[in-house]
Amino acid sequence: MKIAVVVGSVRENRVSDRLAKWVVDEVGKLANVETIDLKDYPMPFMDEAISPRFNPERQPVPEVKRWLDKIAEFDGYVFVTPEYNRSTSGVLKNAIDYLDFQMEKKPVALVAHGSTGGAQAVASLRMALPGVGAVTVPQALFFTDWVAKAIDEEGMLKEELSDAPHGPQSSLKTQVETLIWYVKALKNARTA
Numbered sequence: 254m255k256i257a258v259v260v261g262s263v264r265e266n267r268v269s270d271r272l273a274k275w276v277v278d279e280v281g282k283l284a285n286v287e288t289i290d291l292k293d294y295p296m297p298f299m300d301e302a303i304s305p306r307f308n309p310e311r312q313p314v315p316e317v318k319r320w321l322d323k324i325a326e327f328d329g330y331v332f333v334t335p336e337y338n339r340s341t342s343g344v345l346k347n348a349i350d351y352l353d354f355q356m357e358k359k360p361v362a363l364v365a366h367g368s369t370g371g372a373q374a375v376a377s378l379r380m381a382l383p384g385v386g387a388v389t390v391p392q393a394l395f396f397t398d399w400v401a402k403a404i405d406e407e408g409m410l411k412e413e414l415s416d417a418p419h420g421p422q423s424s425l426k427t428q429v430e431t432l433i434w435y436v437k438a439l440k441n442a443r444t445a
């Protein structure tokens with residue numbers, strides 16, 4: 254079972270990378286995990302003449318093909334998304350817009366953050382991801398603490414938060430376990 258943790262911000266001094274490291278550690282306890290940093294996949298704004306899912310003759314430019322081939326490798330995903338102007342980031346939405354069937358019938362867990370917790374980033378992804386056939390798991394993780402204070406650069410959550418009974422660590426554990434449940438269920442169904 255292979256899970257990708259996608260970092261949804263390419264901003265200088267971003268905090269999504271810290272969150273992603275924290276998530277990777279938790280996912281790594283149950284599955285093979287790889288970080289996909291959109292910083293490593295620079296792509297133009299989606300400019301193809303035909304919508305990807307309706308273009309059997311599609312020949313994406315090499316930098317897009319590289320992203321498509323990478324994302325196709327996984328059975329499930331965690332998207333770590335900031336909230337920018339009541340939505341997900343433009344860079345993550347652009348990367349999604351390039352997909353055709355790479356995430357078809359595969360599950361995505363959402364980990365969001367923002368000054369107000371990222372609920373609208375999650376809502377925007379729940380609207381966008383069905384467009385590429387992906388399934389979002391019912392819960393999401395809204396990281397409401399100040400990320401840069403709560404998680405260090407290595408992805409370590411502050412001790413008092415990791416021990417809190419209903420704190421972010423226990424929410425993340427539940428989120429990852431749910432994702433794994435959906436990975437198994439959908440993988441079985443796809444191969445049946």
Ligand SMILES: Cc1cc2nc3c(=O)[nH]c(=O)nc-3n(C[C@H](O)[C@H](O)[C@H](O)COP(=O)(O)O)c2cc1C
Nearest residue numbers: 262264267268269335336337338339367368369370
């Ligand atoms: C352009 C921009 C727009 C933002 N809009 C929102 C917003 O609508 N709601 C919110 O909760 N936070 C908003 N924020 C705060 C970000 O979610 C917060 O700074 C977060 O740390 C950004 O993630 P990043 O550091 O990984 O890029 C915005 C930040 C930026 C840069």
